[in-house]
Amino acid sequence: MGGEKERDERVFHIAIxxxxxxxxxxLHSLLKSSLNFPDFYGMNMSAFWDAITGLVExxxxxxxxxxxSSPLVQYLSYSYTPILSQVCRITCCTASYSL
Numbered sequence: 001m002g003g004e005k006e007r008d009e010r011v012f013h014i015a016i017x018x019x020x021x022x023x024x025x026x027l028h029s030l031l032k033s034s035l036n037f038p039d040f041y042g043m044n045m046s047a048f049w050d051a052i053t054g055l056v057e058x059x060x061x062x063x064x065x066x067x068x069s070s071p072l073v074q075y076l077s078y079s080y081t082p083i084l085s086q087v088c089r090i091t092c093c094t095a096s097y098s099l
Contacts, residue, residue, distance in 0.1 A: 011059040019066025
């Protein structure tokens with residue numbers, strides 16, 4: 001019927017464990033494989049933004065595990081947090097990182 005919302009067919013939940021990330025390349029490889037980014041994914045935050053806002057269907061719920069325990073991710077947190085906060089607006093993100 002007109003006006004009815006179609007059933008949400010997205011994956012309900014994806015958990016990404018970033019606690020063992022040791023490099024920017026590690027992080028982007030993990031994001032690429034976990035979120036099924038295309039082979040041409042650019043392995044940087046601009047490409048990440050492009051992927052999550054138009055190339056792939058994001059899960060309803062996304063969890064980042066170990067965000068606060070990875071030294072690299074803590075170092076990158078300042079520049080990545082604004083983008084990840086936008087991810088939280090796109091999904092029902094339960095990321096364990098500090099904004």
